[in-house]
Amino acid sequence: MAPDEALLRMKTPKEPKSPRNAPAKAKPSSNASTNGATQSAFDVWLNRGLHKLFDEVANEPIPPELLQLIENDRHKVEDDKAS
Secondary structure (H helix, E strand, O other): OOHHHHHHHOOOOOOOOOOOOOOOOOOOOOOHHHHHHHHHHHHHHHHHHHHHHHHHHHOOOOOHHHHHHHHHHHHHHHHHHHO
16 A cells, blocks of 8 residues: 555544634633543654654655755855845
């Protein structure tokens, strides 16, 4: 399974839809500590899932051709600012 497919299959909490013309209102939580713990657990779950999917790619070396393009662009921007 491709990483983008796996990410799409990950379940995320859905927020209820509001009418189009109604302004969005924040609802106070009756149990703030439980709500915070749920958010933290979700953040941990999401963080772990993303690292599992993308750490290998993120740790790959940057190709020399791309580094050269970045360096050339950096010099061009510096030259444009000096002018």
